[in-house]
Amino acid sequence: MENSAKERVLNICTELGEDLESESCVKLREFVDTCPNCAAFVDSVKKTVSLYQAYQPEFSENQRDKLLTILKLK
Amino acid sequence: MSTKNNNEMALIKAAQDGDPKALRELVQKYEKTIYNFAFKVCRSEDDAEDTLQEAFLSILSALKTFNYKSNFSTWIYRIVSNSCLMKWRKEKRDRWESFEEIDHPEDRIQDNYTRWPDSPAQQLLDDELREQMDNAILDLPPKYRLAFVLKDIENLKVEEVAESLEISLPAAKARIRRARLFLRDKLEPLMVA
CATH class of the missing domain: 1.10.10.10 (Winged helix-like DNA-binding domain superfamily/Winged helix DNA-binding domain)
Structure with missing residues (x-):
C-alpha cells in the first residue's frame, strides 16, 4: 500500500474520533491486519489508550469528609 | 425515559430546591467520577483534590441553571473541564505554548x-x-x-x-x-x- 493511502486508512478511526472497539474500527483493523506494520501501529495506539485507562486513583473517606465539610454538607 | 433517569431527575430537582439530603446524595454520586477525571487530567492527587473541591463549589452554585436539555453528567464534565482550564490559565504554564506550531x-x-x-x-x-x-x-x-x-x-x-x-x-x-x-x-x- 502506498504511504499516503496507508496513512489515510490508519488515521480513519482517530480522525473520526471513533472508539477503537467500534464496529467500523474493528473492520478497519481486520483490513490493516493484512499489513504487519499497519497492524503494529494501530495496536500501539489501542495499547496507549488501555494503559491510561488502567491507571486508577483511589478516593479515600478522608477526601470525602474534606469535600463535604467544604461544601457545608456534613 | 428510564426509571434510572427519572430517579436522577428527581434527585437533581430536589437538590435544586436546596434539599441538603439530595445535595449530599448528588455529591456522593459524582465525587469519584469527578475525582478520577481530575486526577487523570492533572496527574497529581493534590491537584485532583483541589479541582474536585473547586468543581463541586461551581456545580452547586450553578445547579439552578441546569435546564435538563443536556445530560447531567455532560453538564458536570463541562463545569469540571472549565474549572481545569481556568486553573491552568492562571498558572500560565508555557510548556504548551509551541505545541500547535511545531512539527509533530x-x-x-x-x-x-x-x-x-x-x-x-x-x-x-x-x-x-x-x-x-x-x-x-x-x-x-x-x-x-x-x-x-x-x-x-x-x-x-x-x-x-x-x-x-x-x-x-x-x-x-x-x-x-x-x-x-x-x-x-x-x-x-x-x-x-
Whole structure:
C-alpha cells in the first residue's frame, strides 16, 4: 500500500474520533491486519489508550469528609 | 425515559430546591467520577483534590441553571473541564505554548513500527512507565488532554466531548486524534526497549 493511502486508512478511526472497539474500527483493523506494520501501529495506539485507562486513583473517606465539610454538607 | 433517569431527575430537582439530603446524595454520586477525571487530567492527587473541591463549589452554585436539555453528567464534565482550564490559565504554564506550531512527527505514519508487548497494563507496576505516562500527558496542552480523557478514559461519545468542551465536532475529533498519537509516540521508547 502506498504511504499516503496507508496513512489515510490508519488515521480513519482517530480522525473520526471513533472508539477503537467500534464496529467500523474493528473492520478497519481486520483490513490493516493484512499489513504487519499497519497492524503494529494501530495496536500501539489501542495499547496507549488501555494503559491510561488502567491507571486508577483511589478516593479515600478522608477526601470525602474534606469535600463535604467544604461544601457545608456534613 | 428510564426509571434510572427519572430517579436522577428527581434527585437533581430536589437538590435544586436546596434539599441538603439530595445535595449530599448528588455529591456522593459524582465525587469519584469527578475525582478520577481530575486526577487523570492533572496527574497529581493534590491537584485532583483541589479541582474536585473547586468543581463541586461551581456545580452547586450553578445547579439552578441546569435546564435538563443536556445530560447531567455532560453538564458536570463541562463545569469540571472549565474549572481545569481556568486553573491552568492562571498558572500560565508555557510548556504548551509551541505545541500547535511545531512539527509533530507522530502525525506521520512511519514505514516501520515494532509491535508492543501484549499486556502493557501489567507494566503499570513499572515506575518508569508510570512516570513516563504522567510526563507524556502533562506535555499535552490541556485542551487536548481534556479531549483524550473525556473520550478514551471517561468513555464519552465524541458528540458529548464536543458539548463538554463547547467546541465543534471536527475540533473534538482532531484533538482526540492528535492526543492519542502524541501519547503513543511518547510511550513507544519504553514499550519497544
